[in-house]
Amino acid sequence: MDNRVSLKDIARKVGVSTALVSYVLNGLEKEKRVGDKVVIQIREAARELNYQPNQIARSLRRGSTKTIGLIVFDISNPFSAQITRVIEDEAVKNGFTVIFGSSDENRIKSGALIDTFLYRQVDGFIIAPVEGTESQIAALIKKGIPVVLIDRYFPQLNVSHVILDNFQATFDATNHLVKHGYKQIKMVAWLTSSTHMQERVRGYLEAMKLNNLEEEIDVVEVPLGPSKAENEGFIEMKLKEMPSLDALLFATNSLTLAGMYCINRLGIKVPQELGIVGFDGSEAFDFFYAPLSYVEQPLHVIGTKATSILIGLINGEKEIKHQVVKPILNVRSSS
Amino acid sequence: MDNRVSLKDIARKVGVSTALVSYVLNGLEKEKRVGDKVVIQIREAARELNYQPNQIARSLRRGSTKTIGLIVFDISNPFSAQITRVIEDEAVKNGFTVIFGSSDENRIKSGALIDTFLYRQVDGFIIAPVEGTESQIAALIKKGIPVVLIDRYFPQLNVSHVILDNFQATFDATNHLVKHGYKQIKMVAWLTSSTHMQERVRGYLEAMKLNNLEEEIDVVEVPLGPSKAENEGFIEMKLKEMPSLDALLFATNSLTLAGMYCINRLGIKVPQELGIVGFDGSEAFDFFYAPLSYVEQPLHVIGTKATSILIGLINGEKEIKHQVVKPILNVRSSS
DNA sequence: GTATTTTGCTTAATCGTTTAAATAGATTTG
DNA sequence: CAAATCTATTTAAACGATTAAGCAAAATAC
Numbered sequence: 001m002d003n004r005v006s007l008k009d010i011a012r013k014v015g016v017s018t019a020l021v022s023y024v025l026n027g028l029e030k031e032k033r034v035g036d037k038v039v040i041q042i043r044e045a046a047r048e049l050n051y052q053p054n055q056i057a058r059s060l061r062r063g064s065t066k067t068i069g070l071i072v073f074d075i076s077n078p079f080s081a082q083i084t085r086v087i088e089d090e091a092v093k094n095g096f097t098v099i100f101g102s103s104d105e106n107r108i109k110s111g112a113l114i115d116t117f118l119y120r121q122v123d124g125f126i127i128a129p130v131e132g133t134e135s136q137i138a139a140l141i142k143k144g145i146p147v148v149l150i151d152r153y154f155p156q157l158n159v160s161h162v163i164l165d166n167f168q169a170t171f172d173a174t175n176h177l178v179k180h181g182y183k184q185i186k187m188v189a190w191l192t193s194s195t196h197m198q199e200r201v202r203g204y205l206e207a208m209k210l211n212n213l214e215e216e217i218d219v220v221e222v223p224l225g226p227s228k229a230e231n232e233g234f235i236e237m238k239l240k241e242m243p244s245l246d247a248l249l250f251a252t253n254s255l256t257l258a259g260m261y262c263i264n265r266l267g268i269k270v271p272q273e274l275g276i277v278g279f280d281g282s283e284a285f286d287f288f289y290a291p292l293s294y295v296e297q298p299l300h301v302i303g304t305k306a307t308s309i310l311i312g313l314i315n316g317e318k319e320i321k322h323q324v325v326k327p328i329l330n331v332r333s334s335s
Numbered sequence: 336m337d338n339r340v341s342l343k344d345i346a347r348k349v350g351v352s353t354a355l356v357s358y359v360l361n362g363l364e365k366e367k368r369v370g371d372k373v374v375i376q377i378r379e380a381a382r383e384l385n386y387q388p389n390q391i392a393r394s395l396r397r398g399s400t401k402t403i404g405l406i407v408f409d410i411s412n413p414f415s416a417q418i419t420r421v422i423e424d425e426a427v428k429n430g431f432t433v434i435f436g437s438s439d440e441n442r443i444k445s446g447a448l449i450d451t452f453l454y455r456q457v458d459g460f461i462i463a464p465v466e467g468t469e470s471q472i473a474a475l476i477k478k479g480i481p482v483v484l485i486d487r488y489f490p491q492l493n494v495s496h497v498i499l500d501n502f503q504a505t506f507d508a509t510n511h512l513v514k515h516g517y518k519q520i521k522m523v524a525w526l527t528s529s530t531h532m533q534e535r536v537r538g539y540l541e542a543m544k545l546n547n548l549e550e551e552i553d554v555v556e557v558p559l560g561p562s563k564a565e566n567e568g569f570i571e572m573k574l575k576e577m578p579s580l581d582a583l584l585f586a587t588n589s590l591t592l593a594g595m596y597c598i599n600r601l602g603i604k605v606p607q608e609l610g611i612v613g614f615d616g617s618e619a620f621d622f623f624y625a626p627l628s629y630v631e632q633p634l635h636v637i638g639t640k641a642t643s644i645l646i647g648l649i650n651g652e653k654e655i656k657h658q659v660v661k662p663i664l665n666v667r668s669s670s
Numbered sequence: 671g672t673a674t675t676t677t678g679c680t681t682a683a684t685c686g687t688t689t690a691a692a693t694a695g696a697t698t699t700g
Numbered sequence: 701c702a703a704a705t706c707t708a709t710t711t712a713a714a715c716g717a718t719t720a721a722g723c724a725a726a727a728t729a730c
Binding site: 059065077089097099100101120264289 | 392409410415417424432433434453455456596619621
């Protein structure tokens, strides 16, 4: 039943040593001067016995597993899932397999995943890093393990990363709203000190200032952690409190969705009463009664670059690369 | 820099053999009667050297990798992504790691993924099987490798599976539409012979017959393969051709979305002119101007059951289990 | 006080592959 | 024809962990 076939079985069948079999099946028959008849016999036997090399043994010997450890926030989130798909394709193309885990933005889980992947001797990591996990990433670097960060990075850490130009994203979006006549433009962001969020806020602030709308600046900072329902409640409350507003700029996908639910509940007319620019994109944006304008992250570019940088590092490149990719502003009916 | 620490290093430091170190670190110090001082020294040394067991070596020796191979259709698809997340959580809870791959409903890719995972000695597979891959699954079974199928199954194959009660799903949905006064109810399905699709069609047919609506039966069968745009074109054409219809029942998530785009383009009024029941659910369903009624698959149940059945098989259970889970009909504004 | 058991440890094989080094026979060189 | 070179192959040591078997020395039994 369980027909595990090893090199030894082929060797025995042909009547040679495992070394020869290994050479032939790895295409070293020329280099290692294996006899022509023997080459054919070994190939034949391998086919007949349906031999499949044991990657585990090979990994142990070679010291490389051809495996990438991927840590995303939540694989069930479309943003994570889409970038995962891009990384998967790029990895497979290069003969790598991906093992993954969801950190849920939780430091403990992040640390546990990193450890698990280390035990499993992954050749390198692609990580969307959780806030406050600098030390975890730093430890990897210290061990000399290739790492590429995506989506976020730590300024004080010298690690390769591929991220969106977050400043440009909200800067462009704000300018777009201004150009379409909106003035009382408010931003909805997460309450966090992480660099990517700060940059998104900064893009909004700069654009407002440059358009002489400093008076109108207002950032609703939603606390992390609570449930979706609580987030929506918080946003709804803040919207009602606002003295005046005619446009909203959301800093992330989930905030956009939460906002959309609120707007539907409050019966606000988009884009007449309120202009909206969302973030990241989603099929839901298409089916909102006024299809949403949004800032798109070029996920395909981010995923492929991150993977190719990582594979470069795995193959011995030393250069730390910092890639910042440009956002795409999709203008539709909500602004 | 690269501080790979092995049992040997600890053994050398303490001045004992690797056997003792292995015993202690695996908690066998009682059973194997290791001296008290030595136990402490070994623990100490392991901590000091920051020892991390090499899972690859352990796997080779133990013949088990504590790894599950998961094959979904497309990890970037929310359905796949959500069930993947459930499986991940259940796997991690049991000390397993997940490696995954997207088959894109493509036999060649499916076969390549299975092979890759076999090389990597996964302990078992969870597979959403591609049409026409019976032989691939059968080969796994023949090798004695634990497999659980999800979403679809092959009637002629004796493999564990966890699937939706597809008949019940469309049967309930159709009855619901009838109860709400719809009569000219048409179904939109994929043109495929696979069991799960046939069952969904059968649920519709049976319900129509039982309600004496045989005259109205009509199934739009969309050919697989072409692009999203072509699918939408096909559906739109068929809708226009229909002599009369007042409700549509969609057989899958992607068909529902394609249909929603068509309906928006044609400006059809839902639910007045047309009742709709979708499949699987999506955030987009919530933001359609008439939030969609839909048949929900209890993904959490499917994912946890599939994983626990698989782990059971890995742990030596022999019984083949066939789980059929009940759909949930969510009625909202579109019907 | 010899025989037996217990205690605490080491040895060495093993998992399946890779690969440097050794070897033996055939062939070429000078 | 001895020496050097090729050719075709084997041997054996890794990789790092696990674990059965073996072996002294100490403790207990009778």
